Amino acid sequence: MTESSTVVAQMRxxxxxxxxxxxxxxxxxxxxxxxxxxxxxxxxxxxLEQQYPEYVQADTPTNRVGGKALSKFxxxxxxxPMLSLxxxxxxxxxxxxxxxxxxxLPNQKIQYDVELKFDGLAISLWYEHGVLVRGVTRGxxxxxxxxxxxxxxxxxxxxxxxxxxxxxxxLLEVRGEVLIPKAGFEKLNAENEAKGEKTFANPRNAAAxxxxxxxxxxxxxxxxxxxxxxxxxxxxxxxQTTMYASLEWLTQFGFTIGESHFICDSIQDVQKAYEQINQxxxxxxxxxxGLVIKVDDLKQQRxxxxxxxxxxxxxxxxxxxxxxxxxxxxxxxxxxxxxxxTPVARLNPVAVGGVTVSNVTLHNIGExxxxxVRIGDTVSVYRSGDVIPKVEKVWxxxxxxxxxxxxxxxxxxxxxxxxxxxxxxxxxxxxxxLYCAAQRIETIRHFVSRKxxxxxxxxxxxxxxxxxxxxxxxxxxxYCLHEHREQLLTIDKMGEKSVQNLFxxxxxxxxxxxxxxxxxxxxxxxxxxTARMLANTFQTFEALQNADIDALKKTPDVGDIxxxxxxxxxxxxxxxxxxxxxxxxGIHWDAPVAPTRQPLNGESWVVTGTLSSMGRDEATxxxxxxxxxxxxxxxxxxxxxxAGEKAGSKLDKAEKLGVPVLNExxxxxxxxxxxxxxx
Numbered sequence: 009m010t011e012s013s014t015v016v017a018q019m020r021x022x023x024x025x026x027x028x029x030x031x032x033x034x035x036x037x038x039x040x041x042x043x044x045x046x047x048x049x050x051x052x053x054x055x056l057e058q059q060y061p062e063y064v065q066a067d068t069p070t071n072r073v074g075g076k077a078l079s080k081f082x083x084x085x086x087x088x089p090m091l092s093l094x095x096x097x098x099x100x101x102x103x104x105x106x107x108x109x110x111x112x113l114p115n116q117k118i119q120y121d122v123e124l125k126f127d128g129l130a131i132s133l134w135y136e137h138g139v140l141v142r143g144v145t146r147g148x149x150x151x152x153x154x155x156x157x158x159x160x161x162x163x164x165x166x167x168x169x170x171x172x173x174x175x176x177x178x179l180l181e182v183r184g185e186v187l188i189p190k191a192g193f194e195k196l197n198a199e200n201e202a203k204g205e206k207t208f209a210n211p212r213n214a215a216a217x218x219x220x221x222x223x224x225x226x227x228x229x230x231x232x233x234x235x236x237x238x239x240x241x242x243x244x245x246x247x248q249t250t251m252y253a254s255l256e257w258l259t260q261f262g263f264t265i266g267e268s269h270f271i272c273d274s275i276q277d278v279q280k281a282y283e284q285i286n287q288x289x290x291x292x293x294x295x296x297x298g299l300v301i302k303v304d305d306l307k308q309q310r311x312x313x314x315x316x317x318x319x320x321x322x323x324x325x326x327x328x329x330x331x332x333x334x335x336x337x338x339x340x341x342x343x344x345x346x347x348x349x350t351p352v353a354r355l356n357p358v359a360v361g362g363v364t365v366s367n368v369t370l371h372n373i374g375e376x377x378x379x380x381v382r383i384g385d386t387v388s389v390y391r392s393g394d395v396i397p398k399v400e401k402v403w404x405x406x407x408x409x410x411x412x413x414x415x416x417x418x419x420x421x422x423x424x425x426x427x428x429x430x431x432x433x434x435x436x437x438x439x440x441x442l443y444c445a446a447q448r449i450e451t452i453r454h455f456v457s458r459k460x461x462x463x464x465x466x467x468x469x470x471x472x473x474x475x476x477x478x479x480x481x482x483x484x485x486x487y488c489l490h491e492h493r494e495q496l497l498t499i500d501k502m503g504e505k506s507v508q509n510l511f512x513x514x515x516x517x518x519x520x521x522x523x524x525x526x527x528x529x530x531x532x533x534x535x536x537x538t539a540r541m542l543a544n545t546f547q548t549f550e551a552l553q554n555a556d557i558d559a560l561k562k563t564p565d566v567g568d569i570x571x572x573x574x575x576x577x578x579x580x581x582x583x584x585x586x587x588x589x590x591x592x593x594g595i596h597w598d599a600p601v602a603p604t605r606q607p608l609n610g611e612s613w614v615v616t617g618t619l620s621s622m623g624r625d626e627a628t629x630x631x632x633x634x635x636x637x638x639x640x641x642x643x644x645x646x647x648x649x650x651a652g653e654k655a656g657s658k659l660d661k662a663e664k665l666g667v668p669v670l671n672e673x674x675x676x677x678x679x680x681x682x683x684x685x686x687x
Contacts, residue, residue: 015060019068022053025405026069041401042331043297045388047095049333070317080222081153088240090132090146090183092317093300093324099279102301105323106275109303112312112320118303119273121251122281124266125298125324126235128187129216131159133234138169138176145219149317158219161228162186166262174260179243182258184236188215189293192231211295236263237300250304267293271304282325289327298326331390331400332365334358336383339370339414343422343446347437347532351376351414353387353399360391368397373416374434380404384411422446425583428576430569441530443482443582448475451530455483459536460528461517461595465510473499483528484586486514487593518594522549525595529587531577533570537637541565542574547600549591553578564610565637606635607682614642616659617652619672624652627675630684642667650675 026049029041050069057064096102109118132152134142143159144152160167169176188196193211200207208214218230236258239246248254255265268285272278282299289296303309303321312321338354351370358365368389370376379402381387386406391397416436417427425440438444441451452471456463463486474480477499479492489496489511496507520528526549527539534542545563546552552574560571577583613636615627627650628638642649642661649655649662649669662669670678679685 012063015056015063016065019053019056019063019065021405022049022056023065023068025049026053027067041388042390044326044331045333047097047326081155081220083147083151084142084144084154085151086132086144086147086149088181090130090149090152090240091314091319092149093322094315094318095324095326097326097328102279102282102323102325103275105301106278109312109321113308116308118308119250119271119305120275120278121255121269121302121304122272122278123237123255123269123300123302124235124285124292124294124296125300125326126185126187126237126266127210127212127295127297128185128235129212129219131155131184131186131219131234132240133159133165133182133184135169135177135180135182137178138180140165140167153220155219157224158221158227159186159234161224162232162234164264165234169261171260174246174257176261177242177244177246179241181240181242182236182263183238183240184234184263186215186219186232186234187211187294188218188231189233190295191293192233196231233294234264235294236265249306251302251306251309252304254306278325286327296327298324301325328359330360331388332358332360333386333388333403334365336381336385336387339376339381339383341417341421343420343438343444345447345450347439347441347444347447349417349420349427349436349438353381355387355389358389360389360397363391365389365391365397368399370399372434373414373429373436376414382407382411382413384408420444420446423582425580426576428572430572433569437532439576439580440582441532441577441580442484442586443580445481448480448482452480452483452486454530455528456486456517457528460524461520462524463517464513465506466513470502470510473502482586484589484593487518487590487595489514518596520595520597522547522597522600525549525597526552529577529583532573534574537632538563538565538570540632541637606633608647609635611636611647612639612643612645613637613648613650614639614646614658614662615650615652617655619650619652619675621672621676630679633684634682 026046029046029049053068054070057068057070094105096105106118130146132144132146133140134144140160141156142154143156144154146152159165169180188211190211193208193214196214197207208217214230215232218227218232221227236255238251239254239258246254246257248257252269252271255269259265268288270281272281278299278301285296285299301323303312309319309321312319314320335356336353337356340352340354342350342352344350351373353368353370355366355368370379370381379399381399381402384407386403387399388401388403389397390400416429419425420427420438420440423438423440423444423446425438425444427436428439429436438447441447444451449471452466453468455461456466466486471480474489477492477495479485479489479495493507496502496510497504521543523536523540523543526534526542527536541564542552546555555574557571557575560566560574561568566574608631613631615624615631615638619627631638631650636647639646642658642665644665644667646662646665646667649658649667650672651659651662651669652672659669676685680687
């Protein structure tokens, strides 16, 4: 393909995309992309046209404004075209705008009129001898739509002009923006939601849709407001010499202008004003997406003149984009501390919401499939305020032929253990819980906890130091620490006594119970109660290791997904390697005792509130010793609730469901009856 055909193809593609979104925005009032995304596409086209002016297409939107007028309204040709504005997005571009003005107005003092850039629908209003006779949309800049019947319903708009301080002109054409202030928008959506009607995505959609209703009663029911930003015609002339003064002159006739409006003596002061308003925008009564910067002197405006679609003397200074386009350079898989695999898109760095974004999480493989995102794709990255950046959209129009589909890896990128994702689950994870370096800290922390192997003294500070010395690759290395006494003594604030106490705690932990050992392994879905049930059911660790999924599912408290997780754990060779090292280190427990029928076997109990004579953990252990399963929530399957002081919602639910309730005194009596407390 020749250079000319490649450039033309790129231009045609951008023109078609922009035309589609222009139609959605200007004609249908249903924007399909963020303004910042549109701006990026527009500037891509403009840059191409500046580089290759000989290939500029006749239908380029860089020479036009807006969209065609809808046929359901009468068309009106603007006596003075309603041009659009150019954009700047940062201080460098703002200063370049100022330099161009200074070059055309050498040795002249230049002041800037700074106004809020409203996010609404631009319209033009005609007054003849002070009476509102016509309201027209911007349309394509040359021709708009007659929406007079709806404009007359706008409450803050003067229908007849009068002033005690100024003469009413014979002809006045005022330009401005129609929008719905934030408070009115929230109220409108709340009312619509209460009535079961459609709510609006944003104030601009609501305002634009209201103005294009054929029934003016609908527009009248909406909290529309008009904000003036300029005078297109005035006969006789209003006599004002600056933009600032002309807008203030309009307020004498009852027109509303932006709540922040001021003069800046230099472009540096404009930058300061921009930063100030950007900080305050959340407190404004209306939605804005930037500031409009105008040369204040009207004579200087006439000297500067116009380009094909925009004035040279004004520009829109947009706030940092909430969305931007960039390309996906690669997609990596990160392994979290609990083994969850998360895909992360590596992006061509792009500025979004005031920060440079180069990495974005894609959450899970399901999100990748939903977006159909591939390596090489062009994507929209969205960020609002302090929200974490996310990929909002993929642009298949820009997909290269060599784009690479993304699949879930079969093996963990950290430890090479199998990656598993049970049916019905959204998250994939590494099955090498005991071995995987990414899960090391979380695995060790759980393994040494009181309800697991109960290794007192091996807290986070010790663990971090041992990891730093590369002495803990997995939990089995805990039982080899005695071989590294001299290295341990080099750790800050770890003297001979501390090290010996740690060795003693490790040695004491070797005598445990089968339930505690199962729990310590950190198998996904196997909590303390489930570990106890597995120990009671299988009696030996070997039997549990060799159990099939059907046998596991027959265990109380083990469902389909937990059974799959247990199978996955014991099928991962790296896990078995660590387990074998633990057993070889001397971890043991008493031989199983033939099970006897326990009085509360399989019953679901709940302990809630504060018990004065014991902690809830102690009460839980006594119930488990009698065969009960202790749950954290009340349901129709709950056998009994033990309620202490301030039992709260769980007690309320038990009473509602008719579940038996024991107070502390009754519970103590029951425990004495079954030998858990002395009689």
